Amino acid sequence: MRVADGHGLYEIKVPDVGEGIAEAELTGWMTTLGAQLREDDVIAEVMTEKAAVEIPTNVSGKVLYLGGDVGDTLAIGSTLIVIEVEGVGNTSKEDLARKLAGSATATASTPAKTHAQAAKPVSSPKVVKPKAPAPIAGQRRAEGEKPLATPSVRKRARELGVDLRRVLGSGPAGRITHEDLTHFHETGGQFSGALAKRPQRTGETEEKVIGLRRKIAERMALSKSRIPHITIVEEVDVSDLEELRAQLNKARAETKGKLTVLPFVIRAIADAVADQPNMNAHFEDDDSIFRKFEAVHIGIATQTPGGLIVPVVRHAEAMTLWESAAELGRLAVAAREGSATREELSGSTITITSLGPLGALATTPIINYPEVAIVGINKMEVRPHWDGAAFVPRKKMNISCSFDHRVIDGWDAAVFVQKLKMLLETPALLLLED
Known part of the structure; x- marks a missing residue:
């Protein structure tokens, strides 16, 4: 220097x-x-x-x-x-x-x-130049190039009086098939392109996995490699919850803010783990310690431009629906803007994951290590429901809950899922104060 x-x-x-x-x-x-x-x-x-x-x-x-x-x-x-x-x-x-x-x-x-x-300040994607491509199906041959065709196609072309040099092939490497010959003959030599295959793509890109994306990869690999997951999927009738939510938003949205489904799920989890504290816990497997928490700190898996992060709603057990809704909104903004602090991104005791309107019928959520349970919310839709006399439309969604099977037995997991189902299907219970 x-x-x-x-x-x-x-x-x-x-x-x-x-x-x-x-x-x-x-x-x-x-x-x-x-x-x-x-x-x-x-x-x-x-x-x-x-x-x-x-x-x-x-x-x-x-x-x-x-x-x-x-x-x-x-x-x-x-x-x-x-x-x-x-x-x-x-x-x-x-x-x-x-x-x-x-x-x-x-x-x-x-x-x-x-x-x-x-001297390289920023890692950028590396573009790998493709090799010279092989002839593409449906591609016109250069002048003087010999057409590719099987003996049977050549024989039939002679019988039809067709010059194969004028026929565009749709087979591998531009090979002329019987279908190509028939199409050429029936259309009088006008090739419409209907038989041509889409061009092959041969390019590649390489991009180094760094930063948040690498941290996500490491955490997912750690969770899946160390935790034997058990996942339970249950259908939940949320017709009454949606009706109650609409009424509350109509009456109080201007003064208290708008409620989504998520605050109800948060409240249901907080009530459910009060009966089953083993769900609100960490399993520190290196030291064989099962650490249960009285405070319910719920991680909310949130998609950001940089990848998936998990801001934490702290002390959800003490929040009203509107308080948790306000905190959810604040954390979501901080997460997407990249201004969330370390304290806001750590310390969760149980996690919720949801794909929102993109959600599927069911998912298999990966536990947020070292937690022992995660609740997945799937898409809501109107489904036919048999009421004993006829099929009636009801709003339903599936919940997918994964558990660490080393410390959570299948029976206890099923009891927890059924408690969530009961609370979400009877939403008035979520408004009760202890």
């Missing part, structure tokens, strides 16, 4: 964001090698187990070294960036060289190679 006279080196380390986190993933550079920085400029973004964190610089100067590539995992306290500053810095060239030489997070053994690697 060359440093001008009267200048020093200033090292910024990967910050300690608390909660015992030992490493962070570098998910983005906001600067490049050789760039001039001003104090308080954001230089990088890192992702921890809890949230994304933007890192600013507290000095002005020129970027001399970047401590990794996007997608690298960096140890807390390792060198993130080195800046040439006016006057005295906070490290010497010799100390920095020794540190980088012995650091497990150094990206190369020589500064030249490290700089070349670190």
Whole structure:
């Protein structure tokens, strides 16, 4: 690293964001090698187990070294960036060289190679150029090119007096089939394209999985590899719930806000786990500890532009329907804007997942490790219901609940699902205060 006279080196380390986190993933550079920085400029973004964190610089100067590539995992306290500053810095060239030489997070053994690697501030999709494609079915042959056809097709073409060089083939590699020959003969040589197959696609793209997407992948793999899931799907008649919801919104939406189905589900879960506290728990399997909670902190799986995250409605057991609705709205905005804090994205004791209007008839939700239960809400639709005398239309939806079968028995899981069903089908019970 060359440093001008009267200048020093200033090292910024990967910050300690608390909660015992030992490493962070570098998910983005906001600067490049050789760039001039001003104090308080954001230089990088890192992702921890809890949230994304933007890192600013507290000095002005020129970027001399970047401590990794996007997608690298960096140890807390390792060198993130080195800046040439006016006057005295906070490290010497010799100390920095020794540190980088012995650091497990150094990206190369020589500064030249490290700089070349670190000069890539943003990881972008890699486009793999396709090889030259084979002839496509239905593609016209070049002039003078011999038509492809089986002996039987050639014999029939001679009998019909058809010049196969004028026939467009729809078979593999443009091979002329009997259907192609018949179509050509019957249409007087006018090829409509009806028999042509769609062109083959041969391109590929490669994109590195980093940041939130990688965290989601790791969490899903952890959950599925360690938790033996049992899933129960039950149909719920929500006609009365929808009628009550419409009445409450008509009477109180202007003063208390609009209710969706989700606050009713939250209240039903809070009431159900009061009878079955084993559902509102964590199984810390490394230490064989089954930790049950009195507080009901419900995670809400939320789709954002960056991927799926789980903000938490805390103390749902103490909330009214309207309070949980307001908190849901606030958390959804924070999640989608990327402003949710680590505290708002951690600490859930049981989770709800829903695909909203895109929902299917049934799903098999994956448990949010180390929780032991998750409730999936599927799409609502009008279905025929036999009332004993005739079929009548009723609004129904399925709930899909998954459980950790190591600590939750099938019988207890079924009891929990039936309690949810009873509460959602008798929504007036959800308005009762203890």
